[in-house]
Amino acid sequence: MNQISTRDIAPRSAGAPARQPLYAQVKALILRRLIDGVWRPGTMLPSEIQLGVDFGVSQGTVRKALDALAAENLVVRHQGRGTFVAEHDTDRALFHFFHMVGENAERQLPESQILSCRYGKATATEASRLALPKGDSVARIRRVRILGGVPAIVETIVLSEALFPEIGRDGDLPNTLYELYERRYEVTVARAEERLRATSASAAVADLLGIAVAAPLLEIDRTAFSLDGGPVEWRLSLCETTTHYYQAELV
Amino acid sequence: MNQISTRDIAPRSAGAPARQPLYAQVKALILRRLIDGVWRPGTMLPSEIQLGVDFGVSQGTVRKALDALAAENLVVRHQGRGTFVAEHDTDRALFHFFHMVGENAERQLPESQILSCRYGKATATEASRLALPKGDSVARIRRVRILGGVPAIVETIVLSEALFPEIGRDGDLPNTLYELYERRYEVTVARAEERLRATSASAAVADLLGIAVAAPLLEIDRTAFSLDGGPVEWRLSLCETTTHYYQAELV
């Protein structure tokens, strides 16, 4: 075995760019396999020891790489069972990708009612948010989300049609879209950025939510990114916040 | 040295409660010293090796405890220099406790203009938020915060006067209050919870911000907690969000 402490898994090119720690290289290699779909969501990864053999590093180094991936919620570790590629189940949606909670901070996944699913050419804003050429085909999904029996959120979701061909054509859009992206389109949402503003209800939105025109609404402007770092979804949510609020944690 | 792998640093009582890993026990012991002020913010902790000797564990176990504390931003580690108790400097305020950013996502700490600092008996809401008996003395600070030269936030801050005696009496309130809490009152804000809603400007707030009455505003309702886990500050911020937005990251 290679005795040199600081080294590379693959030989570096002549340019000799910034050297990364071994565990970071291992992490990048595993991430690459996740991106390439070598290991699909829900499947078990090889054991730490096996990965160590594969990469020519010790178990401890593999462990550090896997711990880092687990910290980003890309893999899930279970003592006695193994390490698994993270899936977008309802729990993940509820605790990681949905921050609206009820008065006593109780979490509850909203139901969804699809209003429409239309196709068109990306506007300048849409193209910018999705890193597409302007005019590319996009799908636009509109829906109302119901929290505690009350219509509380009006949402517009914009997707590249190239990435999600025929999405919504047969009107079978589930409540948690990220599961659909993952299972049917092999697109894994890894993280998202949200921009929050206060706005007021248009006549159309007020009607959908059963509130007064110009009532204050919380606007959540979300861009979701896939494993490879590219934006894959743009979502604009208008939330009624008299019975629910957006919860954030600062550390 | 003790050869038993799973053991306790201090002898357990007869009841034998849930056993924690050694590194978690070490972390709790270090945290206890931080709470008790044994090591003040900004000071250097003993080295990993020294702590290992003190607690009777290996350097690796101490390292895992310190890494966990660093992940919570309670200590800061510098290669070659040492491990230091985290301080509330402007960087921490900007990147961890202030989520309003400008249009191009640039961060900028707002200036502050104190409107008033008054004292009174805690209302039911205030008492609940600060875990005080109703009627306890509280200080209420009101200020306007200026972002990019424009008044953008009206803020009310409520503090227990027992915890922050005479705060603001001499009108010397700095821009970043958490530094003051830390230096003068030995209260370290360790984390905070925020609840966001949309609301609309009252006449008084509209006047302060130079906007129309009933204009939409983002309300941030923050409770800040000290190292020992108790609430120490309640803050209600009303933010104008046409030129700035609240930024959140989802993982």
Place this chain on the structure above:
DNA sequence: TAGTGGTCTAGACCACCTT
């Protein structure tokens, strides 16, 4: 019982900072 991740140790060496 076998296999997995979780904990803990001991020791080596590296990278960085201060003196």
Place this chain on the structure above:
DNA sequence: AGGTGGTCTAGACCACTAG
């Protein structure tokens, strides 16, 4: 030169899960 945290290894044992 000496001290610090950062990386990496090897090996032991524990805790949990499954067949």
